[in-house]
Amino acid sequence: MSTENSPAARVAVALLHHPVYDKHRQVVTTAVTNLDLHDIARAAKTFGLCRYFVVTPVADQQALAERIRVHWLGGWGAGYNPRRKEALELLRVLSGLEDAIAEMTETFGTRPLLVVTGAKGRLNSVTAQELRAKIESSAVPMLILFGTGWGMTEEVFDQADFVLEPISGNSEYNHLSVRSAVSIYLDRLFGR
Numbered sequence: 001m002s003t004e005n006s007p008a009a010r011v012a013v014a015l016l017h018h019p020v021y022d023k024h025r026q027v028v029t030t031a032v033t034n035l036d037l038h039d040i041a042r043a044a045k046t047f048g049l050c051r052y053f054v055v056t057p058v059a060d061q062q063a064l065a066e067r068i069r070v071h072w073l074g075g076w077g078a079g080y081n082p083r084r085k086e087a088l089e090l091l092r093v094l095s096g097l098e099d100a101i102a103e104m105t106e107t108f109g110t111r112p113l114l115v116v117t118g119a120k121g122r123l124n125s126v127t128a129q130e131l132r133a134k135i136e137s138s139a140v141p142m143l144i145l146f147g148t149g150w151g152m153t154e155e156v157f158d159q160a161d162f163v164l165e166p167i168s169g170n171s172e173y174n175h176l177s178v179r180s181a182v183s184i185y186l187d188r189l190f191g192r
Contacts, residue, residue, distance in 0.1 A: 128188035
């Protein structure tokens with residue numbers, strides 16, 4: 001299946017490190033992690049997405065993420081693991097969500113619809129099946145947002161066109177890593 005004509009080719013994911021909550025519901029900026037950079041890029045590439053944005057306003061965190069990206073795109077890293085290079089070509093490190101929206105708008109000529117995810121259910125949630133149908137039937141690009149810390153702020157949810165229903169296990173425990181959540185959602189939305 002060619003990913004260039006696939007509905008997934010109009011979809012990007014963004015991992016927000018700000019604005020997110022800490023466990024006391026204070027708005028904070030979380031740290032970028034090496035595992036999230038690699039694993040989410042690999043998931044995005046596997047399912048044919050057009051881009052993976054990492055959003056942090058902290059200059060040192062941006063520099064760290066960019067240094068990791070550059071390592072795998074050229075020189076020793078690219079030669080050592082060309083498959084990792086392919087995945088990390090999707091990665092863009094940006095200061096704010098508005099930057100990701102602007103890049104998608106420029107690329108596709110129209111503002112993307114925003115899809116927000118979270119561990120708690122909301123009244124206006126759509127199922128993965130409903131969102132998959134919308135993605136397949138529309139030419140409008142979509143940007144799926146994932147939060148770090150204890151989740152994205154209400155300000156982010158207020159901007160959403162869609163809120164994707166939470167992933168539910170079969171226990172009361174509900175605290176997946178963001179890497180796991182991204183992979184599960186992408187499989188539900190774009191898996192065969």
